[in-house]
Amino acid sequence: MTATMIGWVEICRLDDIVPRGARVVPAAKGEIAIFRCSDDSVFALHNRCPHKQGPLSEGIVHGHHVACPLHSWVIDLESGEAVAPDIGCAPKLPVKVIEGAVWLKIAQA
Amino acid sequence: MSSEPLSARERLVVIGNGMAGMRTVEELLKLDPSRYSITVFGAEPYVNYDRIMLSSVLAGEKTVDDITINSLAWYETNAITLYTGDPVVAIDARARTVTAQSGIIVSYDRLLIATGSKPIVPPIPGLNLPGVCAFRDIRDVDTMVDAAATYQRAVVIGGGLLGLEAAWGLKRRGMAVAVVHLMPTLMERQLDEAAGRLLQRDLTERGIAFFTNGQTEEVTGTDRVTGIRLADGREAPADLVVVAIGIRPETELARTAGLEVNRGIVVGDNLCTSDPDIYAVGECAEHRGQVVGLVAPIWDMAKVCAHHLAGGGELAYSPQTTATRLKITGIDVFSAGQLAGGEDEDEVVLRDARRGTYRKLVLRDRKLVGAVLYGDVADGNWYFELIRRGADIGDFADRMILGQAAAQGSAGPVKLDTKSMPDDAQICGCNGVCKGTIVETITTKGLTSYEAVKAHTKASASCGTCAPLVRQVLADTLGVDVDGPTIPTVCKCTGYTHEEVRAQILNQGLKTQAAVRAAMAWKTPDGCAACRPALNYYLLCAWPGEYVDDNQSRFINERVHANIQKDGTYSVIPRLWGGTAKPEELAVIAAVAQDYNVAEVKITGGQRLGIYGIKKQDLPAVWARLTAAGLVSGHAYAKGLRTVKTCVGLEWCRFGTQDSTSLGKQLERLTWGTWTPHKFKMGVSGCPRNCAESSIKDLGVICVESGFDLLIGGNGGTELRGTDKLCHVATEAEVLEYCAAFMQLYREEARYLDRTAPYVERVGIAYIRQRVVEDADGRRALQRRFLHAQSFLQDDPWAERANHGVDAKEYQPLPALSAGR
Numbered sequence: 001m002t003a004t005m006i007g008w009v010e011i012c013r014l015d016d017i018v019p020r021g022a023r024v025v026p027a028a029k030g031e032i033a034i035f036r037c038s039d040d041s042v043f044a045l046h047n048r049c050p051h052k053q054g055p056l057s058e059g060i061v062h063g064h065h066v067a068c069p070l071h072s073w074v075i076d077l078e079s080g081e082a083v084a085p086d087i088g089c090a091p092k093l094p095v096k097v098i099e100g101a102v103w104l105k106i107a108q109a
Numbered sequence: 110m111s112s113e114p115l116s117a118r119e120r121l122v123v124i125g126n127g128m129a130g131m132r133t134v135e136e137l138l139k140l141d142p143s144r145y146s147i148t149v150f151g152a153e154p155y156v157n158y159d160r161i162m163l164s165s166v167l168a169g170e171k172t173v174d175d176i177t178i179n180s181l182a183w184y185e186t187n188a189i190t191l192y193t194g195d196p197v198v199a200i201d202a203r204a205r206t207v208t209a210q211s212g213i214i215v216s217y218d219r220l221l222i223a224t225g226s227k228p229i230v231p232p233i234p235g236l237n238l239p240g241v242c243a244f245r246d247i248r249d250v251d252t253m254v255d256a257a258a259t260y261q262r263a264v265v266i267g268g269g270l271l272g273l274e275a276a277w278g279l280k281r282r283g284m285a286v287a288v289v290h291l292m293p294t295l296m297e298r299q300l301d302e303a304a305g306r307l308l309q310r311d312l313t314e315r316g317i318a319f320f321t322n323g324q325t326e327e328v329t330g331t332d333r334v335t336g337i338r339l340a341d342g343r344e345a346p347a348d349l350v351v352v353a354i355g356i357r358p359e360t361e362l363a364r365t366a367g368l369e370v371n372r373g374i375v376v377g378d379n380l381c382t383s384d385p386d387i388y389a390v391g392e393c394a395e396h397r398g399q400v401v402g403l404v405a406p407i408w409d410m411a412k413v414c415a416h417h418l419a420g421g422g423e424l425a426y427s428p429q430t431t432a433t434r435l436k437i438t439g440i441d442v443f444s445a446g447q448l449a450g451g452e453d454e455d456e457v458v459l460r461d462a463r464r465g466t467y468r469k470l471v472l473r474d475r476k477l478v479g480a481v482l483y484g485d486v487a488d489g490n491w492y493f494e495l496i497r498r499g500a501d502i503g504d505f506a507d508r509m510i511l512g513q514a515a516a517q518g519s520a521g522p523v524k525l526d527t528k529s530m531p532d533d534a535q536i537c538g539c540n541g542v543c544k545g546t547i548v549e550t551i552t553t554k555g556l557t558s559y560e561a562v563k564a565h566t567k568a569s570a571s572c573g574t575c576a577p578l579v580r581q582v583l584a585d586t587l588g589v590d591v592d593g594p595t596i597p598t599v600c601k602c603t604g605y606t607h608e609e610v611r612a613q614i615l616n617q618g619l620k621t622q623a624a625v626r627a628a629m630a631w632k633t634p635d636g637c638a639a640c641r642p643a644l645n646y647y648l649l650c651a652w653p654g655e656y657v658d659d660n661q662s663r664f665i666n667e668r669v670h671a672n673i674q675k676d677g678t679y680s681v682i683p684r685l686w687g688g689t690a691k692p693e694e695l696a697v698i699a700a701v702a703q704d705y706n707v708a709e710v711k712i713t714g715g716q717r718l719g720i721y722g723i724k725k726q727d728l729p730a731v732w733a734r735l736t737a738a739g740l741v742s743g744h745a746y747a748k749g750l751r752t753v754k755t756c757v758g759l760e761w762c763r764f765g766t767q768d769s770t771s772l773g774k775q776l777e778r779l780t781w782g783t784w785t786p787h788k789f790k791m792g793v794s795g796c797p798r799n800c801a802e803s804s805i806k807d808l809g810v811i812c813v814e815s816g817f818d819l820l821i822g823g824n825g826g827t828e829l830r831g832t833d834k835l836c837h838v839a840t841e842a843e844v845l846e847y848c849a850a851f852m853q854l855y856r857e858e859a860r861y862l863d864r865t866a867p868y869v870e871r872v873g874i875a876y877i878r879q880r881v882v883e884d885a886d887g888r889r890a891l892q893r894r895f896l897h898a899q900s901f902l903q904d905d906p907w908a909e910r911a912n913h914g915v916d917a918k919e920y921q922p923l924p925a926l927s928a929g930r
Contacts, residue, residue, distance in 0.1 A: 009926065011923055011924070011926075012923050016918060016923070017918075018660075018661060018918065018919075019661070020635065020661040020662075021661050021919075023918070023922070023923050024922045024923065025922070025923045025924075025925065025926060026922050026923075026925035026926070027925060027926040028926070031922075032926075034923070038634065038635045039634075052675070054677070055673075055677045058665040058668075058669075058673060058677075059638070059665070060638040060641060060642070060661070060662065060663075060664065061661065062633070062635055062636055062637045062638060062641060063633055063634060063635060063637075065637075067637070067638030069664065069665040069673055070673070070675065072638060074637075074638065106926060
């Protein structure tokens with residue numbers, strides 16, 4: 001696999017993200033949060049809680065969920081949806097890990 | 110009590126002062142207290158105790174006193190002659206006498222043999238070495254406890270119920286423990302293979318080593334045991350070897366006396382032996398080819414035997430299905446009835462690898478005939494009841510594997526449904542107590558407490574696992590709302606309370622979050638945003654200097670040592686000791702504010718200066734500037750010491766009685782850097798006018814002419830609470846000592862996220878006075894523990910991050926995506 005995957009961009013190594021943590025990718029349309037869970041699965045969401053736009057990247061990552069640092073809404077990383085009873089969604093972006101590198105899809109195919 | 114004079118009574122002699130014998134005597138006294146003059150011989154030098162609970166004594170959860178069933182006073186009250194430490198050595202059935210080791214000869218009209226059983230001793234060399242024991246009586250437990258205090262390594266031979274409880278107890282006492290088991294899986298008589306493997310996995314995680322398929326060939330050593338060797342050549346070193354491979358009925362006396370004996374002393378349905386004047390109960394008896402080793406059928410035997418001894422002729426003993434539970438804290442195992450299905454049975458299995466639970470049901474002809482549960486045993490009683498009653502399960506057979514709630518259609522979390530139980534539903538398996546009996550006893554005796562119900566009915570008095578059911582029946586009967594105030598659990602990941610979790614961390618020596626979650630059967634693999642910070646704090650408090658703080662389990666403010674603001678920027682608040690600042694410190698704060706375009710600097714409520722609106726990636730650089738000028742973190746973000754607010758005091762104020770500013774600084778120097786269950790604020794006022802608002806602080810000091818009034822438990826937040834006065838002390842040194850002690854007590858006992866106000870309300874000011882004021886030794890011990898913890902905590906987190914690169918990645922964003930994306 002090389003950096004020529006169309007529409008995908010290598011953003012960091014998996015090791016650059018602490019397990020149960022997140023890093024932020026600045027972008028013109030707003031920050032993107034890249035999460036790494038304890039099982040090493042990686043998710044990418046727009047870094048804005050649907051509630052009060054809190055930076056989700058700063059929340060506590062547990063299972064495949066993150067708790068927003070501002071008011072503790074819990075967001076499902078697999079879907080970007082808030083966990084009931086809260087309603088809302090932080091849009092999700094395609095992301096994958098290939099040979100230890102984290103790739104983010106930034107253009108619609 | 111209409112009583113015959115003792116001399117006119119028939120003479121009953123009981124051989125064996127154990128649970129079976131004394132239970133029979135208790136039942137007999139209930140039926141006819143004045144029929145017999147009773148003499149009891151016991152081989153052990155103790156009164157009657159609960160042998161089931163020896164595991165708990167070994168594990169350090171109970172003392173020998175706790176497990177006494179009948180005290181000496183009980184024997185006296187009931188005019189029972191008791192010979193302890195004096196085993197009977199011969200029965201003369203023709204002369205109707207027994208002879209004890211001491212030479213005493215006692216005649217009987219009726220004889221009851223309750224000699225129990227003895228440990229099976231395998232035919233291997235070395236078993237007579239010092240350091241080898243069984244696990245049968247108090248003396249064995251003493252041997253093990255002594256060994257655990259002196260030696261390191263133990264080997265337990267036998268991976269059944271008793272062996273595993275012995276292994277766990279020794280582990281709890283700090284020994285390295287290995288278990289040798291002849292079979293491929295543990296507890297194979299009570300568990301199927303799958304559950305046995307889960308059990309082995311969980312015990313391995315708790316540090317117990319296993320040698321399965323292991324046949325011990327030799328116990329090695331010359332003056333004392335040094336290890337064991339297995340037939341296949343494997344070896345294990347040991348300073349203590351516990352042999353727990355099973356028990357065998359103690360029948361020697363009966364055999365010599367000419368009674369009919371097979372494996373046990375043969376008894377009929379009336380518990381009478383081949384001699385019409387001699388009865389036998391308990392583990393020494395054999396009924397229809399079966400010997401028993403569990404307490405429930407023994408209580409049935411006691412009841413039937415007492416009935417016949419009292420002259421009754423109706424009751425017949427018939428064996429019941431029994432259920433087994435393992436007494437290892439945090440490991441829940443339940444089994445009852447048939448373990449595996451044959452040709453006529455169906456097996457239904459539910460395995461949840463994530464939760465680490467397993468359950469198997471064995472069904473035959475619309476009936477449940479067996480159940481094995483591992484990890485979640487809440488439905489054990491329900492299944493047991495269905496097995497015992499032979500209930501028709503046709504209507505919900507397909508759902509019953511999911512438990513009572515799912516099968517019977519009630520929604521929500523599983524509750525103990527005792528209301529819908531029939532009166533003859535058995536609540537306490539050990540003591541054979543039905544729901545109806547408990548309800549009737551509560552009503553007729555007007556009982557209102559669980560302890561009283563336990564005392565009167567014996568329900569939950571043996572192994573104790575049915576205690577929640579007994580409490581529920583009490584609540585139902587009294588009409589008390591059990592959904593009312595209850596002790597909160599840590600979070601939805603667990604059914605355990607904060608107190609239970611903290612106790613287990615200490616008792617089981619759990620030193621990582623993963624160990625806590627594994628040992629206490631957490632429902633989630635890595636917790637949630639509520640329990641992770643709590644566990645992190647509890648472990649940090651329990652194991653100072655040893656537990657490694659888990660940054661990813663901290664709320665953002667504590668993770669980055671700054672306060673997140675609503676726009677995602679951070680505030681930076683350096684510590685101004687006692688609210689004082691040097692000009693050069695003010696200058697650097699001003700310079701940082703200018704250089705980072707900070708709109709304004711605010712004097713905080715804690716009399717410090719806050720710089721607001723700093724971007725996360727700028728934090729390390731800001732801290733570098735501040736630390737270079739000698740400023741340190743003010744921990745304005747921490748569940749820890751915040752500020753010590755002071756007034757100017759004696760130095761300037763015309764009312765001041767003491768140097769409150771200096772004392773405030775001393776308190777701040779003592780306590781900064783500590784982590785506490787919630788934030789902790791202090792105040793020191795130089796006189797009772799209280800300008801530092803000491804009366805709404807977690808710990809406040811009011812200076813007076815004669816010394817210092819100490820106040821605790823105040824809160825100026827959403828729920829305003831004035832302090833309680835703890836005490837008056839004379840010197841500044843005492844203020845510091847009492848402060849450290851109170852903070853440590855709060856650290857060790859409050860629930861995570863409880864301020865001192867709810868903590869003080871929960872335990873009461875009297876309790877805190879007792880711990881901190883009245884118990885001087887205890888106070889100094891608390892102070893020592895506080896200072897010990899502080900020796901690891903007083904490092905400035907800003908300097909570590911600004912100058913030593915700690916958590917560098919946390920503050921750096923990744924490279925930006927190119928423009929337009």
